[in-house]
Amino acid sequence: MSAASDIHPSAVVEPGAQIGAGCVIGPFCVVGSDVVLGERVTLKSHVVVTGDTVVGDDTVIFSFAVIGEIPQDKKFKGEKSSLRIGARNRIREHVTMNAGTEGGGGVTRIGDDGLFMAGCHIAHDAIVGDRVIVVNSAAVAGHCVLEDDVIIGGLSGIHQFVRIGRGAIIGAVTMVTNDVIPYGLVQAARGELDGLNLVGLKRRGVDRSDITALRAAFQMLAQGEGTFQDRARRMGDEQDSQYVQDIVRFVLGDSDRSFLTPGK
Template sequence: MSDAGIHPSAVIEPGAQIDPTAFIGPFCVVGPRVVIGPDVVLKSHVVVTGHTEVGEGTIVFPFAVIGEVPQDLKFKGETSRLVIGKRNRIREHVTMNCGTEGGGGVTRIGDDGLFMAGCHIAHDASVGDGVIVVNSAAVAGHCVLEDDVIVGGLSGIHQFVRIGRGAIIGAVTMVTNDVIPYGLVQAPRGELDGLNLVGLKRRGVNRSDITALRAAFQMLAQGEGTFHSRAERLGSETDSDYVREIVDFVMGDSDRSFLTPT
């Protein structure tokens, strides 16, 4: 650890591992079991504590608190971790907690995420790459957010909910059930209202795949049988990898039911 990039007012507790290329700004506090990777920037007044790893190129803005103990009454002080990937932007007043023994002991954040001011990532959550969590949104314990998910401002994701890749959650929305990949969820109580077509087009998804996804959504909305049986039947009829991704998601393990098309 070099002192060159550490402001004199920062408090670095003995045992912390800080890459020489990192920058620790004024009045930051870094705990004794923290690992700060290359080119990480803690701007000022940032607290990083617990068994926390912050990946290369991540920038943490003032007054964020990273790696504190979980907000879970079952937590009894057991060793748990927070692992943050590369090139994340963690804005002002964001909180991210370590895991719990009951949830596997690790909260994981992928690469290239944007966590806007005041949002919260709870214990044992698993957040993929390229995820955006907008201002004051809250992701509860044990949630899974797959790659490229967007969670709108002031929204809440209920514990154990899974949100599939490329889905978008509108602002001021409470999500209490799983969301299929590429789904569009809005309304105060979270209704599956279509597909994230804008996101699909921005990613350059072929028109044929978008057409297949739209047909699949209609079948899930209006086909015969239960939602699960419709998805199972859809899997036997499709040759689209995107549709197959939805089918695999629905057939996978979950502690919640699904938001179904309105």
């Protein structure tokens, strides 16, 4: 335990926990024996971090969050599993993040610079990229993949094994049961692919030529001939924009789900 850390007298830090320099552990927190906190991690009051959990540098976890508990999976039999959280995340009140399962690879992974708003849930074996935002009370089920820069709207649910591509946005109060292409915009109660996340693309300063290429690619996916994968292959041959190639890579990648397609 680093002598430079600030640990409230009421906090419980179990023997074996590794606490990095500059950490702040507030009142009534519990830190388990297998936990590793990086440098300058802050736990507000009443935070539980348990299990084989690593929390990256400069992450802040707010009150009543429970991080690293066993998965909510009836198949879990107590096998060794873990949670790995990257740097500079903001994990707000009442957030839950579970460790992995043997059937899903044993690890739940969270990238860097994420914002996980109050009451949201990240389930076992999920893989979450960098700069992801999960809004209040949204739930990401087991084995999901959220690529970089994804936004999940409040009160939304992501079905197990679903992949959501880079830069996509899911509207509030939406149930997503199929894969979502990169830069897609999903809305409606049962999750309809309703276009592109143009606002997000413009905010990130994406060049107008790339946005034009994405628009054309989306039209090809919506109206072209052949299967969805056939259209994606043809789109990749015709467009050299890296953003379009992101969609091609995603559509042709391995998946346990079908895709949300334009108009469905």
